[in-house]
Every structure is written in C-alpha cells, then in structure tokens.
Amino acid sequence: MNYESLAKDIVALVGGEKNVKSLVHCATRLRFTLHDHAKANKMKLEHLNGVIAVKESGGQLQVVIGNMVPEVYQAIGKTSSILDDAKKSSASSSEEKKGNPFGRAIDVVASIFAPLLGVMAGAGILKGLLLIATNFNWLEQTDSTYVILFAASDALFYFLPVLLAVTTARKFEGNVFTAVTIAGALLYPSIIELTNAETSVGFFGIPVTLMTYSSTVIPIILSVIVMSKLEKLFNKFIHQSIKNFVTPLLLLVIMVPLTLIVFGPIGVNVGNAIADGLLAAFSFSPLIAGAILGASWQLLVIFGVHWGLVPVFINNVAVYGQDGIKPAATASVFAQTGAALGVFLKTKNKRLKALAGSSTITALFGITEPTVYGVTLPLKRPFIAGIIGGAVGGAIIGQAGTKAFASGAPGLLTLPIFYGPGGEGFFGLILGITTSFVISCVLTYILGFKDPVDEEEQAAETPQQTTTEAIADEEILSPLEGKVVPLSEVNDPAFASEAMGKGIAVDPSSGRVVAPVNGKITVAFQTKHAIGLVSDQGAEILIHVGLDTVQLDGKHFSSYIKQGDEVKVGDLLVEFDIAKIKEAGYQTVTPIIITNTGNYQNVEPVQVESVHEQDTLLSLVAFESNKA
Incomplete structure (x- = not known):
C-alpha cells in the first residue's frame, strides 16, 4: 500500500489541511478534530482503498484504518503540516469544547489510556506467562530469573500513576514534568512509610487519610486535570521572567x-465503589452478567464507550490482584472473529473475501474494529450472529468464574493473563471463547447475508437500474447575487480539488441565500453557515456560505429553515452580514456543490461573470439510462 498517497487522499477528503484542528490516532483509527465537518466527504473517504469505515463521535471524525494506522499517521506527518506542534497546541482548547459531555468524557479516557495499551498488553502477557511458569513449577518466585522478569512485567502497573500523569498532562496541556513529580510524590518512600505506620497524619492541622497509590488510576488523573487548569491560571498573572519556576513551585506546594487530602481518597474510593458494583452484579448472577457483557462489548466498542470500563479493569487488578469482569468481554472478541470467518467461507466476492480473511486474523489478536466496521456490521446478520455467540460464550465464562490477573486487550496472545493459581476458571474461558467462535461462524454461514457479488450480477443484468431513477437533466439556479468564481479558484482545497463534488462559487454582493430548486432541506447546520438540500429531481446540493465561517458559531447569520422543510425556488433560506463577516477575518465566497456528482454524466457551470438570484448557475446532465 502507498501510505503517502492514501494520506494525501484522506487529508483532501476531510477538507484539506486548513480544515484540520488536530489529529491523533489510537490502535486502529485516525481521530480528526475539524473546523467544519460539512467539508468532509465521508462517502468518498469510506471508499478509499485502505479505509475501513468513517465514524463521528465525541466531536471527532474517526477514520478507521486498522493495523496500518501508525504508518498512515506518519505519512500524513510527512505530506502535510497537520502534525506540527504549534497547530496541535492551538487546536486543543477548542477541541475540548466539541461534542456532548458524555462524548467528551469518553474521548478524555481514550486519549489518556490509548498510548499505554501496547506496553500494557506486553507487560500483561509477560505477567501471565510467569503465572503459568510458577503454577507448573518451572520457576520459583525466589529465583532471581523470576524476580527480574516479574519486575519487567509489574513495573508499568506499580508506576502507573507516573505514566498516567504524562498522558493526562499531554491531553490537558499541562507541564508533563510537574505532573510526573506530583505522581512521584504519591509513591515516594517516606509517604509509603507514613501509610504503613498506621499513625495519624496531618498537614498544618488538616487530617490526611493516606492510601496506597501504586497502580491506582483515578487520583492522579483528577490531580493532573486540576493542575493543568491552575497552571494556565497562574501563567496569566505571573510575570514571564519568573513563571518558569514560580508556577511549578506553586503547583507542587498546592497539588x-x-x-x-482530597483527590487521593476520593479517587480510590470512587474506583473501588464502581468495581464493587460491577463485581456485585457478577456475584448475583455470573451467568447473566457474563452473557450481557459478552453480547454488548462490541456495541460498546462501536460507540467508544468501552473506554469507560478500562480504568475499572485496571483498578480491579491493582486493588484485588484479579478482575472478574473483563474475561466475559473476551467472548465478544472471539465471536466477531468467528462471524468474520463465516463471511470468508461463504462470500463469493473476492474483495470481501480478502477483507474478511485479513480481519479474522487481526481479530484473533484483539483488534476487532477492522472486523466490525469492515465486515460484520455493514452486512448486519454476521454482526448479530456475533452478538449471539458472544452472549453464549460470555455466560459460560461468567459461570466458570474466570479471572484476569493482569491487563491486556482480549486476544489470542493475552490468554495467559487469565491463567491464575491452579488454573481455576481457565478451562471455562477456553470453552467460552471456542463456543462463541463456533456459534458465530456457523450462524453467519447458515443465516447468510446480502453478498455484494449478487448486487454486481444484478447490476450487470439490469444496467438501467444502477443509478437513481429520480435523477434527470436539471438546472440549478443561483441562490445568491454576486460575482461568479470558478471552483478551482476557491481558497480551500476541499472545494477547489472537487473532492466534495463539482460545482461553482459566488462571491456575494447581497447577504441573502434563497432556494435554488424546488426540494427539501436535508441539513440545516446549527451554525447557519451551510445548507444541504435535495431537489425534487434528485440533485444533492451543498451551499457553504464563506470559508471557515463555522468558527463564527452562527454569529452574523440568520436562518429561516430547519431540517425537513419543503422549499420552493426563491424561498429565503439564510441571511448574513457580509461586512461583519469580513471584519471578523473570513472570506464570504460561497461554494455551491453538487455532492452526488457521480450520479451525473456532467456538471456544467454557467459561463458568465456575475449572476442575480434565480439566474441559471449550473446545468446537470444525466446519464442516458436515466433519460429513458
């Protein structure tokens, strides 16, 4: 695969470099934060060779790549300036304001834990192998070999607050070294001695409830978030000549x-309470709880909500030395793997067979997003088969009382983390994941799915049905009055490159947008700067007033429409103040795009210098098969 070519195509289709506020990646996804989501062409993105799916969540446009995501991310860095530190820094403050509170919270957890998943899985596997070695008497815990390897496997978990201080500080733009110092204080030998001394501890007369902070999650995250906010506040008022050492001094003395006194006890108790609640559910009915988690885990992954349980898994291992919740999620992973294999065995479509085969292999090692987004979810029935298989496997694992004794993404290589003293529950895990795999595979094969090869054969037999019957020759009238500007001259690559579709632009002389066709409003943006509508003849039209004007958040715009409204030619849609928009530093040149350009033989712009409202602006030429 040519990663640089794919990187360039992705950047163009998300609206160009100027439309990207920031970009990060996790195990399988590029996570874009955009200035204007209307500029992103999700349909064309999804059809790029190398892109599995495109999702919007938590204010981000998430492009699912799969295992090659680091290579594509690096290629974007080589072929663009998106990854420049200055650009990322200036974007982050507005990024946090995007999306609903729940979505933002999930994004925060994902950003904090995602960088640690690789090493956490590696350390977890090593710890699981050491458990097996001691259970079979291959190694004694007093052997120096064991001591060295155990230190390698356990160091990450013991010093987890330090690592989380780094990722949390990066997420909230705090000083990483100050954050690490605060985390180090929690693990400092004299603090540990005070904790073990069982004597009353105070700070200037204020009682201090000391806890054990090694391997904890919530206390340091809370602490660094507050530290980052205080740091910005202090830097506003402390003179530049001394803030580099005065601000850290104040932060250490306060935080x-x-x-x-506060965040430690709260964090530890909250984490323990959540863990106790989930453990209580498993204690009440391990079979039902396991079935629910086995069935729903991949649904949680789709919406990114699974990140909310990651701290719980880690907390359980840290506090109790084991976790009884995570094993059931493993059934869901192997269930979707089995469903993908079922697709591989049944499909006659070469492209789908190749995708199903490769995603089956990656899913075996715990990376299920290519499988879910690229294979089972689009085909629907295989995904449902995976849910059924995951429920059965999860019930078996829950009833067997399987425990995880280290952290790591559920997969073939991480099975050793579920092997504890005496191997209790491990056989139940093997039985559960095998059952989930087989049931999902067999159900997928029996239930079947709409194989793309069937669609291709039907299209070959009835070519007149390959395009939408409603589409015909059509004239699109001008929604504005002003100077006509060729799309190639618009100062925005997403429009100029025609990545979003063919069309034309108007530099308006009047702040009015009227309906260019008889049709229906399909999108009425809250920021009022853009309108999507479909004509009665089938043309899909995007009117984007100005460039980057989404950042005005509706200021200087008045909208007279809502989604679903029926409109007639000449109906007033939006009014805007040209002078004030320009004073704010934005161009008002307005692209008018036919977003379903591919359904037409040609889109012909008018050859004039200026237009009035309702003058002919674009001529759409339909394919001959539609004209019949």
Whole structure:
C-alpha cells in the first residue's frame, strides 16, 4: 500500500489541511478534530482503498484504518503540516469544547489510556506467562530469573500513576514534568512509610487519610486535570521572567497536599465503589452478567464507550490482584472473529473475501474494529450472529468464574493473563471463547447475508437500474447575487480539488441565500453557515456560505429553515452580514456543490461573470439510462 498517497487522499477528503484542528490516532483509527465537518466527504473517504469505515463521535471524525494506522499517521506527518506542534497546541482548547459531555468524557479516557495499551498488553502477557511458569513449577518466585522478569512485567502497573500523569498532562496541556513529580510524590518512600505506620497524619492541622497509590488510576488523573487548569491560571498573572519556576513551585506546594487530602481518597474510593458494583452484579448472577457483557462489548466498542470500563479493569487488578469482569468481554472478541470467518467461507466476492480473511486474523489478536466496521456490521446478520455467540460464550465464562490477573486487550496472545493459581476458571474461558467462535461462524454461514457479488450480477443484468431513477437533466439556479468564481479558484482545497463534488462559487454582493430548486432541506447546520438540500429531481446540493465561517458559531447569520422543510425556488433560506463577516477575518465566497456528482454524466457551470438570484448557475446532465 502507498501510505503517502492514501494520506494525501484522506487529508483532501476531510477538507484539506486548513480544515484540520488536530489529529491523533489510537490502535486502529485516525481521530480528526475539524473546523467544519460539512467539508468532509465521508462517502468518498469510506471508499478509499485502505479505509475501513468513517465514524463521528465525541466531536471527532474517526477514520478507521486498522493495523496500518501508525504508518498512515506518519505519512500524513510527512505530506502535510497537520502534525506540527504549534497547530496541535492551538487546536486543543477548542477541541475540548466539541461534542456532548458524555462524548467528551469518553474521548478524555481514550486519549489518556490509548498510548499505554501496547506496553500494557506486553507487560500483561509477560505477567501471565510467569503465572503459568510458577503454577507448573518451572520457576520459583525466589529465583532471581523470576524476580527480574516479574519486575519487567509489574513495573508499568506499580508506576502507573507516573505514566498516567504524562498522558493526562499531554491531553490537558499541562507541564508533563510537574505532573510526573506530583505522581512521584504519591509513591515516594517516606509517604509509603507514613501509610504503613498506621499513625495519624496531618498537614498544618488538616487530617490526611493516606492510601496506597501504586497502580491506582483515578487520583492522579483528577490531580493532573486540576493542575493543568491552575497552571494556565497562574501563567496569566505571573510575570514571564519568573513563571518558569514560580508556577511549578506553586503547583507542587498546592497539588501534592491537595491530592493526598482530597483527590487521593476520593479517587480510590470512587474506583473501588464502581468495581464493587460491577463485581456485585457478577456475584448475583455470573451467568447473566457474563452473557450481557459478552453480547454488548462490541456495541460498546462501536460507540467508544468501552473506554469507560478500562480504568475499572485496571483498578480491579491493582486493588484485588484479579478482575472478574473483563474475561466475559473476551467472548465478544472471539465471536466477531468467528462471524468474520463465516463471511470468508461463504462470500463469493473476492474483495470481501480478502477483507474478511485479513480481519479474522487481526481479530484473533484483539483488534476487532477492522472486523466490525469492515465486515460484520455493514452486512448486519454476521454482526448479530456475533452478538449471539458472544452472549453464549460470555455466560459460560461468567459461570466458570474466570479471572484476569493482569491487563491486556482480549486476544489470542493475552490468554495467559487469565491463567491464575491452579488454573481455576481457565478451562471455562477456553470453552467460552471456542463456543462463541463456533456459534458465530456457523450462524453467519447458515443465516447468510446480502453478498455484494449478487448486487454486481444484478447490476450487470439490469444496467438501467444502477443509478437513481429520480435523477434527470436539471438546472440549478443561483441562490445568491454576486460575482461568479470558478471552483478551482476557491481558497480551500476541499472545494477547489472537487473532492466534495463539482460545482461553482459566488462571491456575494447581497447577504441573502434563497432556494435554488424546488426540494427539501436535508441539513440545516446549527451554525447557519451551510445548507444541504435535495431537489425534487434528485440533485444533492451543498451551499457553504464563506470559508471557515463555522468558527463564527452562527454569529452574523440568520436562518429561516430547519431540517425537513419543503422549499420552493426563491424561498429565503439564510441571511448574513457580509461586512461583519469580513471584519471578523473570513472570506464570504460561497461554494455551491453538487455532492452526488457521480450520479451525473456532467456538471456544467454557467459561463458568465456575475449572476442575480434565480439566474441559471449550473446545468446537470444525466446519464442516458436515466433519460429513458
């Protein structure tokens, strides 16, 4: 695969470099935060060779790539300036304001834990292998070999607050070194001695409830979030000549005691309470709880909500030395793997067979997003088969009382983390994941799915049905009055490259947008700067008033429409103040795009210098098969 070519195509289809506020990646996805989501062509993105799916969640446009995501991310860095530190820094403050509170919270958890997943899985596997070695008496815990390898496997978990301090500080733009110092104070030997001494501890007369902070999650995250906010506040008022050492001084003096007095006890108790609640559910009915988690885990992954349980898994291992919740999720992973294999065995479509085969292999090692987004979910029935298989496997695992004794993404290589003293529950895990795999595979094969090869054969037999019957020759009238500007001259690559479709632009002389066709409003943006509508003849039209004007958040715009409204030619849609928009630093040149350009033989712009409202602006030429 040519990663640089794919990177360039992705950047163009998300609206160009100027439309990207920031970009990060996790195990399988590029996570774009955009200035204007209307500029992204999700349909064309999904059809790029190398892109599995495109999703919007938590204010981000998420492009699912699969295992090659690091290579594509690096290629974007080589072929664009998107990854420049200055650009990422200036974007982050507005990024946090995007999306609903729940979506933002999930995004925060994902950003904090995603960078650690690789090493966490590796350390978890090593710890699981050591458990097996001691259970079979291959190694003794007193052997120096065991001591060295155990230190390698356990160091990440013991010093987890330090690592989380780094990722949290990066997410909230705090000083990483100050954050690490605060985390180090929680693990400092003299603090540990005070904790073990069982004597009353105070700070200037304020009682301090000391806890054990090694391997904890919530206390340091809370602490660093507050530290980052205080740091920005202090830097506003402290003179530049001394803030580099005065700000860290104040943060250490305030945050270390505050964490020990407030955030530490709160974080530990909240984490324990959540864990206790989930463990209680499994204690009440491990079979039902396991079935629910086995069935729903991949649904949680689709919406990114699974990140909310990651701290719970880690907390359980840290506090109790084991976790009884995570094993059931493993059934869901192997269930979707089995469903993908079922697709591989049944499909006659070469492209789908190749995709199903490769995603089956990656899913075996715990990376299920290519499988879900690229294979089972689009085909629907295989995904449902995976849910059924996951429920059965999860019930078996829950009833067997399987435990995880280390952290790591559920998969073939991480099976050792579920092997504890005496191997209790491990056989139940093997039985559960095998059952989920087989049931999902067999159900997929029996239930079947709409194989793309069937669609291709039907299209070959009835070519007149390959395009929408409603589409015909049509004239699109001008929604504005002003100077006509060729799309290639618009100062925005997403429009100029015709990545979103063919069309034309108008530099308006009047702040009015009227309906260019008889049709229906399909999108009425809250920011009022853009309108999507479909004509009665089938033309899909995007009117984008100005460039980057989404950042005005509706200021200087008045909208008279809502989604679903029926409109007639000349109906007033939006009014805007040209002078004030320009004063704010934005161009008002307005692209008018036919977003379903591919359904037409040609889109012909008018050859004039200026237009009035309702003058002919574009001529759409339909394919001959539609004209019949």
